Amino acid sequence: MTGICDGRVAVITGAGRGLGRAHALEFARQGAKVVVNDLGVGLDGRAVLAGVVPDEDGTAGQDSPAEQVVAEIRAAGGEAVADHHDIAAWDGAAALVQTAxxxxxxxxxLVNNAGFLRDRMLVNLSEQDWDDVIRVHLKGHFLTLRHAGAHWRDQYKMGNLNDARVINTSSGAGLLGSVGQGNYAAAKAGIAALTIQAAAELGRYGVTVNAIAPAARTRMTEGTFSELMARPDDGFDAMAPENVSPLVAWLGSDRSRAVSGRLFEVEGGRIGVADGWQHGPTVDKGGRWAAQDLDAVVADLIGRAPVPGPVYGA
Structure with missing residues (x-):
């Protein structure tokens, strides 16, 4: 199997199903050797599926989602190994890098994709549901970045030139907000900011860092956007996870060397670049404002600023 990622080694988290599985298969199709990381948990991150409980060394049975994807890749002539470490645990993320x-x-x-949902309105959201979603999405991105980044830094210091890539997974919820998903939106917004931060810090070591905000039919989205997720009759399934993966594979190839610190929205055949927070209109009095004088000032600033995009579900 040869392609634009020929000979490269890619680690993909949450690769047992949905987008992660599509990414793993596309990277293998493009010639990469793939580490398929997945705990095999349920949609809410609680129940381990099919009775597969990872051992301390990260191994699990042949029926685990990760092993099934590995089998698919090998059957098509590619190379892959399964990994079942918890990427939101310090030792687990370090062990994942070591697996590769x-x-x-x-x-x-490194493709950071793993995540799950615990959707609630803010006034119904429990502390545990907040902590768990932030842990897996945001902390999970940080820990894999931390350990992979340290490896690439060490390679750089030894005189080995890196041509490495990180692709993070944010969301439209993180860009605009999403009603009933305060924990998820906050985590995904944090991932978008972490992407910019990591791109600035790791670039010196030959590492690019980008993110995607995908829209596709997965276990995480079928219940939320059920009407939009219907499979079409015209032959092109705009919500298929496989539509997202070619961009991810391109970002993981040597062709994307000049692109870093960017966030791409991708859905069906549509690809766009999302703009983050930027300095907008300002006014400077040259001294301290009086609170009672700010009515007209704030109205003028808002009038000259772009209108924010609407929150999903509002």
């Missing part, structure tokens, strides 16, 4: 190094001798691409 031990299996394939190097690490070129």
């Amino acid at each position: 190094l031990e299996a394939f001798g190097k690490l070129d691409v």
Whole structure:
């Protein structure tokens, strides 16, 4: 199997189903050797499916989602190994990086994709549901970035030139907000900011960091956008996860070397670049404002600023 990622080693988290599975298959199709990371948990992150409980060394049975994806890749002539470490745990994220190094001798691409939902309106959201979603999405991105980044820094210091890639997974919810998803939206907004931060810090080591905000039919979205998720009759399934993966594979290839610190929205055949927070209209009095004088000032600033996009579900 050869393609634009020929010879590269890619780690993909949450790759047992949905978008992660599509990413893993596309990277293999493009010639990459793939580490398929997945805990095999339920949609809410609580129940381990099919009775597969990962051992301390990250191994699990052949019926685990990760092993099934590995089998698909190998059946198509590609190379892949499964990994079942918890990427939101310090040792688990470190072990995931080590899995790639031990299996394939190097690490070129990290795709952070793992996540789950605990949707509630803010006034009904429990502390545990907040902590768990932030842990897996935001902390999970940080820990894999931390350990992979440290590896690439060490390679750089030893005189080995990196041509490495990180692709994070944000969301439209993180860009605009989403009613009933305060924990998820906050985590995804944090991932967008972390992407910019990591791009600035890791660029010196030969690492690019970008993010995607995808829209696709997965276990996480079928209940939320059921009407939009219907499979069409015209032959093109705009909500298929496989539509997102070619961009992810391109971002993981050597062709994307000049692109870093960017967030791409992708849905069906549509790809766009999202703009983050930027300095907008300002006014400077040259001294301290009096509170009672700010009515007209704030109205003028808002009048000259772009109108924010609507919150999803509002």
